[in-house]
Amino acid sequence: MTSVVLGSASPARLRVLRDAGLDPSVLVSDVDEDALIAELGDAAPHVVVTRLAQAKADAVVAAILSDDVPAGADCVILTCDSMLLLDGELSGKPHTPDVAIAQWRRMRGTVGHLMTGHCVTRLRDGAVVAAAADHQSTAVRFSDVSDELIERYVATGEPLKVAGAFTLDGLGGWLLDGIDGDPSSVIGISLPLTRRLLRRVDVDVADLWRA
């Protein structure tokens, strides 16, 4: 039986996978995302999020192998990175209210693209036997909301710790006019893309579903 490791601290990603029938273990990577983004310079947005997902995968694989994963173990490691592309500029989590308010004042009434890089790595007998990576981009239409609603939303604290300062499945849903594309990718991990990447490492997603 192939086991699943989610290489992410994201509660949203874990919830998406659990709601979709998987019971992953969690192993958080310790990648310095800002340093890697700086190193990537003016790389295309999809390259940035995909490389970040791959860097997280490398860190989790190294952690697993350093703990001498039992021989014969067969596992897939899922890692992701999400950022919002708006007017050609990528942004991650705002972290502070001022940044979140400024972000919302820029994006209200416009369309952004939530970009999520994905990497699926297969380990067997303590070695990487296959890996596949790609990205998903989903258009997000932001409502033209008032300064007051922006400030009250930011005051909840929710937007500070999510890419693009919004959620699709939380309070942020009140401030969106809609999306064009894959909702799971916006929340944190694209189920259809992950299914295709699992196929590329010779795993059928239905074999991972809890009984």
Ligand SMILES: Nc1nc2c(ncn2[C@H]2C[C@H](O)[C@@H](COP(=O)(O)OP(=O)(O)OP(=O)(O)O)O2)c(=O)[nH]1
């Ligand atoms: N619930 C929810 N979370 C969202 C949404 N959009 C983005 N996020 C979250 C998912 C991720 O936790 C976070 C994106 O940041 P990262 O891709 O760097 O992941 P994070 O640092 O959380 O964990 P990781 O780096 O994978 O250990 O934003 C959404 O619509 N709903």
